[in-house]
Amino acid sequence: MYPVIAPVIKIDQERCTTPFACKRCLQVCPTAVFSVHGLKMVRMEETEKSEPGAYRLRVAYRDKCTACNRCVEVCPADALTVSMPEGETV
Amino acid sequence: MCRMCESMGGGATWYLNPKNYSNRMYKLREPGKGPTEQLGNSPNAGAAAEAGGGMGLGRALEAKANGDLDTFNTIINEMNRRAVMRPGAQAVPLHEVFEVLDLGMPVAAMMCICRKTTRACEECSLSEYTCMGLGTGMLKWERWPERYRGGVEFLSTKQAKEWIEYWDTKGMMHLLMQEGGDFIGGLCNCDYPDCIPIRNRIDYGLWAQLVKSEYVCFIDWEKCNGCGDCLGRCHFNALKFEATMDKAHIDQFQCFGCGLCETACPRDAISYLDRKKMPGLAKVW
Numbered sequence: 001m002y003p004v005i006a007p008v009i010k011i012d013q014e015r016c017t018t019p020f021a022c023k024r025c026l027q028v029c030p031t032a033v034f035s036v037h038g039l040k041m042v043r044m045e046e047t048e049k050s051e052p053g054a055y056r057l058r059v060a061y062r063d064k065c066t067a068c069n070r071c072v073e074v075c076p077a078d079a080l081t082v083s084m085p086e087g088e089t090v
Numbered sequence: 091m092c093r094m095c096e097s098m099g100g101g102a103t104w105y106l107n108p109k110n111y112s113n114r115m116y117k118l119r120e121p122g123k124g125p126t127e128q129l130g131n132s133p134n135a136g137a138a139a140e141a142g143g144g145m146g147l148g149r150a151l152e153a154k155a156n157g158d159l160d161t162f163n164t165i166i167n168e169m170n171r172r173a174v175m176r177p178g179a180q181a182v183p184l185h186e187v188f189e190v191l192d193l194g195m196p197v198a199a200m201m202c203i204c205r206k207t208t209r210a211c212e213e214c215s216l217s218e219y220t221c222m223g224l225g226t227g228m229l230k231w232e233r234w235p236e237r238y239r240g241g242v243e244f245l246s247t248k249q250a251k252e253w254i255e256y257w258d259t260k261g262m263m264h265l266l267m268q269e270g271g272d273f274i275g276g277l278c279n280c281d282y283p284d285c286i287p288i289r290n291r292i293d294y295g296l297w298a299q300l301v302k303s304e305y306v307c308f309i310d311w312e313k314c315n316g317c318g319d320c321l322g323r324c325h326f327n328a329l330k331f332e333a334t335m336d337k338a339h340i341d342q343f344q345c346f347g348c349g350l351c352e353t354a355c356p357r358d359a360i361s362y363l364d365r366k367k368m369p370g371l372a373k374v375w
Contacts, residue, residue, distance in 0.1 A: 001159060002159075003157035003158070003159050004157060005155070005156065005157045006154075006155035006156075019210070020210050023209070023210035026208070026209050026210040027209055027210065031283070032208050032209065032283040032284070032289075034208075035207045035208055036206075036207060036210050037207065038236060040236070041234070041236055041237070042236065043233055043234065044232070044233060044235065045235060045236065046235035046236050046239060047236045047239075060148075060151075060208075061151060061289075061293075062151060062152070062155040063151050063154040063155040064293075065155075085156075
């Protein structure tokens with residue numbers, strides 16, 4: 001393994017409110033970079049997936065991002081940006 | 091490893107010891123304390139820990155993404171050192187999955203929490219469920235509907251075998267989930283990249299999250315005619331095609347002994363070798 005600088009994926013959490021219901025970026029990513037986590041864990045209750053803020057999208061495996069931008073294209077809320085870190089040239 | 095077999099096997103493979111499916115496994119709480127609902131004990135803690143590998147893997151991957159391999163390696167080594175005695179899951183070939191199903195009751199099919207996390211998959215019926223809960227703990231599933239989103243379906247041993255065989259045919263390998271504890275929690279049908287233990291092991295070298303099975307697969311070249319039916323079923327880069335020999339080839343150090351190639355071979359050319367009986371592989375977990 002040799003060092004590789006990975007792209008930076010920014011999620012605008014104000015715009016990405018229902019990632020578990022939407023799931024477009026999670027399913028389109030060729031390297032499965034994203035993960036989605038339930039923030040609500042209530043006894044005897046199933047979380048409503050369309051409730052804003054009940055789930056949170058995370059970049060779990062940024063080292064696998066190829067900056068192909070498919071997630072940016074499919075996001076209906078324009079919540080994602082993918083870029084190389086400052087100073088890194090492509 | 092094989093601490094599991096030494097301490098829990100009763101002289102045999104640990105997951106074939108009926109004791110490990112008993113109710114006592116769910117009673118190991120501190121005396122006087124009921125179940126707590128803090129994050130550490132919540133039914134979702136396992137998924138959260140798997141997804142991020144606790145805080146450790148998250149920090150390691152951030153370092154790797156920033157090109158800092160020294161920090162990445164330091165954290166991974168430390169996580170491996172701590173986890174040596176606490177495996178997360180073990181690969182089990184189909185014929186032993188059947189033996190496990192004969193031992194463990196009740197059997198409940200449910201959605202896979204890894205796939206829910208990595209791909210936001212919602213599995214809502216038996217034809218979609220890919221994970222299986224084993225043991226009396228499953229009887230309490232209704233307390234945490236969010237953990238078992240999409241419901242569960244309790245299966246008879248026969249139904250469970252058919253269901254597992256269906257996923258085996260589709261190309262999913264089987265993992266016995268220990269979740270770092272000394273009990274058997276479930277049996278999952280897994281593939282790369284959805285399965286978090288497979289991914290953490292083969293991409294990042296967190297070996298204790300997924301240890302190899304008790305077997306290594308072996309191809310008898312007298313029987314293999316190079317049809318290629320097994321190719322593409324291996325999730326571990328162990329199975330290749332040797333074009334000049336016109337035969338399939340298994341790298342036995344890469345092989346996890348999951349047996350997906352064995353169940354696909356129409357000529358019975360692939361067999362299981364006992365890992366423990368092969369000095370060069372006995373400690374390759």
